[in-house]
Amino acid sequence: MALPMRPPSLMESPPGAETTIDGRRYVYFGGTGYLGLAGHPEVIEAACAAARRYGVHTATSRNGFGSSPPLVEVEREAAAFFDTETAFHYASGFTGNHILLQAVAGTDRSTRVCLERTVHFSAREAARLVAAEVIEFQPGDPGSLADAIRRKARPAQPVFVMTDGVSPVTGAVAPLRDYLAICQEHPEARLVVDDAHGFGVLGDEGRGTVEWWGLWAEGVNGAGSPDRERLLLCGTLSKALGGFGGLIPASTRFLDRLRRNTHYYEGASAPAAPIAAAAARALAIVRARPELRRRLAANVLRLRRGLRALGLPVPEGPAANLGLAIGSREAMIRLHAALKTQGFLVPHLEAYPGAGPEGVLRFAVCATHSDAMIDALLAALRRLL
Ligand SMILES: Cc1ncc(COP(=O)(O)O)c(C=O)c1O
Structure with missing residues (x-):
């Protein structure tokens, strides 16, 4: 029983x-409030002011009238923080992996996913939703990934390699440099990094695990590399940043594609204004201090x-x-x-x-x-x- x-x-x-x-x-x-911002007086005040002015809910999607000023502010602050053209703020960090896969794979049903075995639930569930086949590789083991790609990837088929930037449980940092080099050997392989625990913590500017490995110049989500989206990145505002909801820094071109290929724009309520205002304030604090x-x-x-x-x-x-x-x-x-x-x-x-x-x-x-x-x-x- x-x-x-x-x-x-x-x-x-x-x-x-x-x-x-x-x-x-x-x-x-x-918990995960690494920068101690969830109770910061300025963050709380920003949320309260937004609640008084805009109410507690958008009650519509981004394709409706859900883009409140605080939400636009989050995306502007995030773009400045990540040095990208723009960013996408959505209601749940958990959905970030799914959004990225949908954005790039579109309706392609031949997609393969190589999944680090200990990856967070959100990557595993996203892979199941999108991929024709999921192949697991050993955590932190580039050799095991190379072997998985060699065995399973066919030349014209998209392959997504999915990993957490920082393991939510052990705190191990994924060997992104090696993973990316392996992806670069295959014409259609892309590295998808969920950096929920790296954002705001790792790297000189706090941009996370990609920056920590010195890979920021490679360009994430189309930034700096318009012809390829080799390195895909999502994260969350609900850990180090002390806010709530997911974040994808991106080029405007990538964001257009994301809006066309996923349903998170027109089919999900936009993050509520107080939540967005808190996140925008937290991002501003992290940048300024x-x-x-x-x-x-x-x-x-x-x-x-x-x-x-x-x-x-x-x-x-x-x-x-x-x-x-x-x-x-x-x-x-x-x-x-x-x-x-x-x-x-x-x-x-x-x-x-x-x-x-x-x-x-x-x-x-x-x-x-x-x-x-x-x-x-x-x-x-x-x-x-
Ligand atoms: C690696 C990873 N991805 C995604 C999430 C979900 O993010 P959120 O809690 O912001 O929905 C978590 C949270 O536990 C996580 O550890």
Whole structure:
């Protein structure tokens, strides 16, 4: 007999370095608000002002009258942030992979997808919707990808190689340079990167994993390379940026194609104005205050070094999220509970792509954690391990 579902925990404050959950305040190392912007007073005020002026819903699609001024502002801010001609802001980051595949594959039914085995649900589901065949390759293994393409791709057929820029669970950065080089050897292969956890975190300008690998000049979504869309990129505003909804930076030509080939323009409500206004403000803050990203990078280093000093198997890496399998499932559940008792919330993640059967303790560090908070977590772990 199936066990009854546990009632969900209630988050009763904005997510941030300190977060109230089920009536108790924790030093919070969960979630994905890496830049600590979800509770930023300017972001909240932008959302409130937009709600007063435009209401809480667009009640129409982009092809209707759904393009509110705050939504247009998000796309303008995002284009400036990513140095692209334009951008597309849509209601759910989860749909980004599907939008990209539809935009490029159109009605072509011969499409193959090579899928990194541990990729997020959203890529897997998008692949199933669009592809004639899905071939999996080993995570972080260019040789395995090359082999998959060699075995399955036919010269005139489109092939999409799908990966997360940063693994949502482990925080591993995908070897995009190698993946892209492999795609370039095949006339119709394209690399699709879901950079949900890279946007705002990685790269000198915070543009994410593509920038971190020095590949920004290759051009994403038609930018800078009008004849080819070799490198396709989507991300979300609902993680580092502290907002909500998906984002695709693009050339205007690519965006025209996207509007023609997908139904997310005419068939989905546009993001609501308060949500868009919050995201626009968050993007403006990140552009104006690079010290936020520098602070995040320093915190990432402090946490990773500290965990390594405890003897934990923590690789070097720039990602603000890190999943660790520390012992058995039961041991991790106990550790999670003991940390919670001491006022630290580090989620134990199970049944998520990239986690083994025992799950992982998933640490998320944010720019608003103080050194003292990180050191206190490390001290608690030292006592408990
Ligand atoms: C890699 C990846 N893609 C997409 C999403 C979904 O984005 P959103 O939560 O903004 O819908 C997530 C969130 O869990 C993710 O980790």
